[in-house]
Every structure is written in C-alpha cells, then in structure tokens.
Amino acid sequence: MKSPLLSKVLLSAFSLSILLIINGCGKTDTTTPAVLATLTTNGLIVNLTSTGAQSGGVITNNGGADVTAAGVCYSSSNQTPTTSDSKTSDTPVTDPAGTNSFTSTLTGLTAATTYYLRAYATNSAGTAYGVVITFKTNNVTGINTTVSTLAGSIAGGFFDGSGPSALFANPQGVVADAQGNVYVADGFNNRIRKITPAGVTTTYAGDGNAGFLNGPAATAEFYAPQGIAIDAQGNLFVADLGNNVIRKISTAGVVSTFCGNGTRGYVNGADTLAEFNNPQGLCVDASGNVFVADRSNNLVRKITAAGVASNFAGSGAAYYFNGTGSDNSFNGPKGVAVDASGNVYVADAGNYSIRKITPAQVVTTVAGSPVQTTIVGTPAGISIDSKGNLYITDQGGRILEITTSNILYILAGTASTAGYVDGTGTAAKFSSPQGITIDNKGNIYVADYNNNIIRTVTGAIQ
Template identity: 55%
Template sequence: MPLKNLNANPHHPASIKNSFFLLAIVALFIAACGNELEFNKVPASSAVSVSTLAGSGAQGSINSTGAYATFYQPTGVAVDAAGNVYVADFRNNLIRKISPTAAVTTFAGSTEGFANGTGTYALFNQPTGVAVDVAGNIYVADNINQLIRKISPAGVVTTLAGSGARGNANGPAAGASFNYPQGVAVDATGNVYVADYGNNLIRKISNTGMVTTLAGKDSAGANNGADTSATFNQPTGVAVDAAGNVYVADEGNNLIREISPAGVVSTFAGSGARGADNATGTKASFNGPTGVAVDASGNVYVADYGNNIVREITPAGVVTTLGVTGTTASKLFKGPYGIALDVAGNVYVADYGYNMILKISK
C-alpha cells in the first residue's frame, strides 16, 4: 500500500514513531485544566474556540468521560442528529461513541480481526472512516479487511459491501471489492460513497446494494472530466451535500475535488502544490488533506493533515484557515485526520497525533 512519510501513516499497518514526551506534556496540561481544554485564539473569519471533547492525549482504549478517556490514533469521526459522536479508533480496531455529555464507550469491536456480531463481539481491522445516516445507522470503512461495514443503532454489525479480497470489482455488494477503503459518506436516501484509496476511485453503494464506480479510474492522476475519465491520487475523505454533490479530499494531489450529481469531476480548491495559502479556488493550497465535511449552507471543511490545520471553503471557493491564523493554528492540531459537523455547525476533528477528538465551536 502506498506510504507517505510520517510519523504516522494510517494507510499502512507499519509501526509508528510517537512523541511520548509531547503526549505526556499534553496529558499533564489537560489534567491541570480539567476535563475540557480550551484554546481561544484570534479568528481568521469568525469567532471560534477549539476544545478537547474527549481524550487525554495518551494512547489507550479507556472508556471514561472527556479527557479521562483514551484513544489510539483516531482517524474518522461522525455525528448523529442527537449529538452523539462516533469515532473510528484506528489502532484500537474499535468504533467508539461519545455521548453529548462526553461519556466515551466502545460501540463496537474488540481485538483486530473480522467478525459480524453485536457490539464487542464484532471485529474490525484498522477502521479508518465513519458516517451516520438519518436513521442512526453507522457506516465504517474497514480498511485492512477491504470491507464497508454497517452498524445498526442497536450495535449489530454486518458487512454492507465487499468480498474481503482486494480489487475494484463492481456489482452486487457481496461480490464487490475495494482496495484499502478510507472514507465513507452517506446521503439522505441511504446511498453510501467510498473513498477507495488504493484504487484511486470514488465508489457508490446504492441503497439497493449495488456497487458502482462513481468517478475515477484505476490509475493515479489529477484529470477533471466526467465519470471514469477523471482521475484521483489516493482519495482519502469524502462528503456529500443535500444537492448530491460529492466532495473528495484528494490527498495525493493536495486538492479538494467536487463531483456533480451528473458525475462531472472538477477541482473545487487547491493548486496541486503543497502549501497553506488561503485564496480562492485553485490559487489556494493544501498539504495532504485527509478529511472533508460539508454543512447545510454548502461550506466545506477540510482536515489539512500535513499542515496541522483545519480549513473552510465557502460555496464560492474562498479558502480560509478556520478560527486561527499563522503558527498558532498549527499548534492546535497534530495530524487532524477526520472531520465532521453537527446540526449546529460545530466541527469535530479526529486528531491522529494527539489521540484526541477536538471540537471547534462557533
């Protein structure tokens, strides 16, 4: 599987070098401040604050409240209508749930492996992305198992799509194949979209259980165009708006792409060069974006992983750094990987390096 330089590469089950000194400092600082660590900074465009919703900063799988809970390199996050936050806890092979009162529990999973079942009787292998539908069902990109899993509100885990073999086969869900799927999103009618990282494709699982290629072909590139004439390079995050436009964090290309309901792929923002320039459309730059989310007004939010910042893109394509500017911004995050929104417009970030779930309140 393709690797990028890191400290931490959630695309590959390689060993990771972690800064235990930094984590210790973070944990001590949180303990000194209480359960909620607030970072109030000068806003770039609107008044926001960044706080720790859950996680001490130490690696672990402790279920507790707020900063007393622990995660191990979380990569995906989703929020339901009731304000519950679901986390793809990558290294722990778990799906965690954070209640509106910040109580952290294990929603599904236990050790590494594959098994369908209820709650902790189910098994995952390095889950990377999560999404939640209007009925409260959770969808999981089960990365190493090459599967898309579904969890009912009661915690019953099933396989939605994938045979378990690596590949790019379309067709009925059970016979389809993926290649290290990274991100998932679901629309209002129950269609599921998958950032198929290893295949450089965006896949669609219809609400009738058919898997198709929405856009891209099985080769890396940055071509815009219709359907399979377009190309991606390691797409990692995916989101869908109410109109059916699909947004893609095209990590290898340092771009945010848009797929129209007609299947036409365009570059929504980014020049393709690595950078952190705030500008409009293709004059802006990103550095390995991994997560993307969209609000009801059409604003797109990006986990700009390589820059350690969160970006906001207006419907007109104007890119800003959310809430903070300059070097201060990069100190708030250490590998922001997954991103999600609640109904009030608050932003949630799965911070891979800090082992935390952070909340950006507007």
C-alpha cells in the same frame, strides 16, 4: 560576339530565375498567427483578511505564442477591471494535466470593501481576461474560533471514561448524529467509540481484536476502521480498511457486512462480489447511497442502498485530471462528503486538492492542485453543513472552511506545525488531523490522529 558557352550559361541562369519566381509565387505561408490566450479565474479566494487576499488563474491555451505576462487585475470601482487597474505579476507553473496555473497575492486592500477581480494573460496577440469574480474584505482582523479537547489524552491507549480520562489509539473517522453524539473510528483500538455531548466515551462496537466478525456489536471485530458515516435512520457505516470491506452497524447494535468480500482489489457488483483496496472515507446521501474514497484504487465508488457497488468517478490511475465518468483521475483520495443536491466532494490527498463530482459524474477542482500545494495542503477529512459550507482537515496541521461564497478560511492551526495546544484560531495546534464532522449546532469535531484526541472547534463562518 558571345561564345556559345557564355550563351548557354546566361540561358540557364535566366531559366533558373524564372523557375524560382514561379515556385516562390506558388508558396503559402503556413505560420499560424497567434490568438489571445484562453484562461479562467480561480473561483476561490484564499487567506482573506481585512487588507489582503489570494487568488489566481489557469491558462488552458497560450494562443500559439509565449505568455509574457500573467496575474490578476482588480478594482473596488471598475466592475470589469483591466491591467490599467491594480494588478499582480505572477509566473505560471505547469501541472500534470498540462495547464499553466498561477497564484496571486493581493495586499493593501481596504477593510469591508467589495472588490472585482479577474485573471489576465498577455501574449503577442494581446491581453485576454478570465471571468470577473467579486469578494468583500473582512471588517475584522481574523477569525475568532476556539479549539478545545472533547475527549482523549495525548498518552493514547484504550479506556472508556469522561473527557481526558478516555483513551484512544490514533482515531481516524468521526461523525455526529442528530442528538449531538460523536462516533469515532478508533483505528488502532479496532473499535467504534461513542462520545456523548457531555464528553462521556463508551465503546459502541468492537471487542478490540483485529479481525473480521459480524454479529452483536460487543463481540464484533474490525481491523483498523477508518471512515465512518451515518444515514437518516441512524445506522452507521464503517470503512473497515484492514478487511477491505464496508461494514454496517444497525440502530439495534448488530454489525454486518454491507459491501465487499474481503479481497483486496477492484471489482464492481453486488455486496459479496465487490472488492475494495484500502477504503478510507465514507458519506451517505439522502437516498441511502454510500460513497467510498477507495484510496489505493484511486477511485470514488458508489454503493446503492441494496449494496451494489459501481465506480462513480476516477480512471484508477494515480493522476490529476478533470472530466466526466471515468475520464478523470484522483491520487489517493481520503475523504468524501455529499451535499443536499447530490454533489460529492473529495479530499484528494495526493493531488493536494478538493474535487467535486456532480450527480452527472462531472469532476472539477474546487481548490488546490498538484502545483498549488499550499492552498488546502494534504486534505484528509471533509464534511459539509446544511448550508453547503465545506470543512476540511489538512494533515499538515490546519482546519479549513470553504464557504458557499467561495472564500477559504483557516479556522485553526498552522500549516506544517504539529503539536497539541488548545486555544484560539491559528494559535491552536494539531498533529495530523484526519476525520472531521459538524453537528446541527455548528460545532466541529476533529480526530486529532497523532495526539490521540478528539478536538472541538467552535466559531466557524456559517
């Protein structure tokens, strides 16, 4: 016969077992199953040659599981390539926006051949793919551009004259007019200079004193002018950095203040109310609106033809983020250019990238990022031709082009290599190139800042 104590123990154990079974049956597995990752294929092909290219992708969502493999897959015959075709294996790197990007280098390609390419990312749920892009390898080994000196001497200084006899002091912005004249924001000379197609340099505006004075061009004063732009009527606009204003030089040779009251800050409104903080790059659209790379405010500003300033893009924070209106960020933007459709392209120097702002104020990235720092390097100047090709100066010593086919070419110079050498393609050397412009004949002009020279680049892909 069982003792009362043993019976109680057995009864308690039985009750506990029943309770555990009931509780176990009522539990739900809260683990979310992994899904395929979400990613995009870089739309830009970089360093394209006859046998190689560079691409990559961005993983925007890992699908709830670790990504174990990523890269691009490509084929010259399969229009929807998979990882069964040729592929790269790359390591994603996280950027400040929280996305993971990777750069892929393709080798062993065949010259003059069309390839189909897309990014891939694999996790425990399987392999996801980005959209397919196409590109065609070159049928030549390189780009045959020629770099020459238009005006100036490495010695620097101030002198009006022809070719190398003219002297500049750290030139910044450049812009060409319809007649092929090139106007230069001659920073440390506090002047605006004009170079004819024959290479003759004269002073267009400014008496050389670092100050602020409107009036006739010959007696007007600027303080470290930076960006320069021209409208359809031939009026010049100057980012007068030291005075934190935007100046206008009419075709009659009269200098006035277009927008800004001279106080360093951030205020929108009519011309005398607006404030800027180290304005640098400028461009003008077909309607006479002026866009400003407001560098130290980390903004792109818009000034109407009537002189009213507003914020076109940027939150003001020095950060990297794409979005709409002010829900995006720039980091020390230096250059701006506008195309015929009203899209504004930004040389976002601190983010090592080229950004695009649509007329609806949607910001996206065209090339580069804070973790893809070598694609466009540190972009300073940017210009656009009538076909929509972009031309960019990389302060590290390169002149770049992004074609309408989304191919990035190195036109001249070598990354992180300073010097002064005229010549062909990458054999040429620059020292901190800044402003860039292109005339209606396809000649590119570069303000070679530390060399105190204005350079010409011919032979771009157009």
